[in-house]
Amino acid sequence: AQTVTQSQPEMSVQEAETVTLSCTYDTSESDYYLFWYKQPPSRQMILVIRQEAYKQQNATENRFSVNFQKAAKSFSLKISDSQLGDAAMYFCAYRSAFGGGADGLTFGKGTHLIIQP
């Protein structure tokens, strides 16, 4: 079974600065997907960014980028120019590419990101 570990229960960053959230995972599979989801106080789960394991290039979405290290099984999220609206719980998630991903997403325990004005 796959596991996802987020070692930072809480992170704090000054507005406009850069913060990196850590995520490691354990799997014996070679093909899979990795995701970062954001959950603001509204409770809605919002996709931030995704990475396909067979792609070596790190995914980027505007101010959000990842550092994907497949050999190290590491998938960190970097948020640049932090904004107050970035304050939320951030979840790292894994999905197998085998069986169509029928097992769904395996989540880490989340990192609570606080933005200091």
Next chain:
Amino acid sequence: DTAVSQTPKYLVTQMGNDKSIKCEQNLGHDTMYWYKQDSKKFLKIMFSYNNKELIINETVPNRFSPKSPDKAHLNLHINSLELGDSAVYFCAAEARGRGTEAFFGQGTRLTVV
């Protein structure tokens, strides 16, 4: 139009009752899921369902059962509710295939008293 919608958003009920949470998706995706988020915010899959197969997480009590009247709906039925069932339940929809993401409903906060 909301891609995945759940009703109700909040549900307060007494121990021993039977309740249902409804989920509808308008994305045309072939796979739907139910996830449970506990009081510590930990999210765990409960069920994965498409028109061909149902996959049940082995830790889910058999008091929980998904019912799919059609491809756009996956309702969650819970019998004999217990205090420990209090949580937020999320429905999600996904098109199986490469590079797809799961779209989540807004969640249902269930409180058992």
